[in-house]
Amino acid sequence: MRYVVAVAETSNFTRAAEQCLVVQSALSHQIARLERELGAKLFDRTSRRVRLTPAGEAFLPAARQALDAAERAQAEVAAAAGEIRGRLAIGAIPTVTAVDLPTALKDFHLRHRQVRITLRSGASEEFIERVRQGTLDVAFLGLPVGVRPKGVRGRELARGELVAVVAPGHPLAGREGVDLEQLSDEPFVDFPQDTAARAQSDEAFAAAGVRREVAFEVTNVDFMTSLIRQGLCVGMLPAAFATELPDLPALRLRDAPARMEHLIWSRFPPSPAAAAFLSALDVRVSSTPD
Structure with missing residues (x-):
């Protein structure tokens, strides 16, 4: 089962054998033996790629669960002897x-x-x-x-509020505080729709009766802050996190979204x-x- 999982994750018998610290012939032999016992092929193999068959797709989750259970059993035995592993x-x-x-x-x-x-x-x-x-x-x-x-x-x-984060030199950068309506004409960068991180901002703008344009949807905070630094957009981030970005002005929001x-x-x-x-x-x- 461990060999099957390794091949499924690497899509390559050679890399799977290296990962499992065995020679490729031994790994291939054991998988072939398992396929004979199951009466079904687990992988389709060509000169260019290796992929799971429908039988392999069905087998993989149960194999992972079995391996996790075996590892958990070993950890429980070790814990009984005073060792955490x-x-x-x-x-x-x-x-x-x-x-x-x-x-x-x-x-x-x-x-x-x-x-x-x-x-x-x-x-x-x-x-x-x-x-x-x-x-x-x-x-x-x-x-x-x-x-x-x-x-x-x-x-x-912990509970905290979001702040608006803008580029250095932005017209609002020197303000002590703003409200959401003052940001309504700005292009925003935010997380994708239907995520909890996006919901915090969307709900706050809806509650304030303000529409905004999310021009940039990203999943990476570093990418988000890079876009803000270039002056392409403004963003909203947790106040405690914004303190870790000393080069980007953070504006207190009078009607700030909160998050937990x-x-x-x-x-x-x-x-x-x-x-x-x-x-x-x-x-x-x-x-x-x-």
Whole structure:
């Protein structure tokens, strides 16, 4: 199963063998043996590419679950002997500020060197689903005030307001504060529609009865701030995050959108590594599912 997952992820038998630390002939032999036992081909192989067959597509999720369960069992045995090991998969929005995540990860790594840490940056709604599915252990979210993630456990971390961020030299750059109507003629950069990050701004403009043009939709904060620096648009970012951009003027909004940062984890008992990480953040979790 591990070989099948490696080939599926690399689309290449040679790279999969290198990843699994075996010779290619041994990997190919074991996959062929598994295909005979299953009575179905898992891969279509040509001289140029390797791709999953319909049978392989059906087999892959169950194989991943089985491997995760085996790894979890090993981690539980090690934890019973006092050793934390296994995998810790984290999701985080790029503008998280309630926790100094790099420092928290460094401290955790120094304390639990046998834990493999992975970090994924992305959108809050994606992370809620991935925590529900178990492909992420914990996630840091940013949601409009009053919105609570469903199907997971969680804790509110901090509440803050958004500020308008403009280019140096922008006509509004010297203002102490503005309202949304004063920004209505500006082209905006924002996150894609149907994301929690975008909803905060859209709802605020709707509440103020103001229309705006989102000319640039991006998913990367660095790209967003680069567009602002070029004077192409203005943006709205959490006030605490904007302090990390000293070269970009941040304008206080008198009718500012607010957002809440959340930490979430599964409704089911966490792995030893996840439990240790949550404990390091002063979060106590129950050993029984909701």
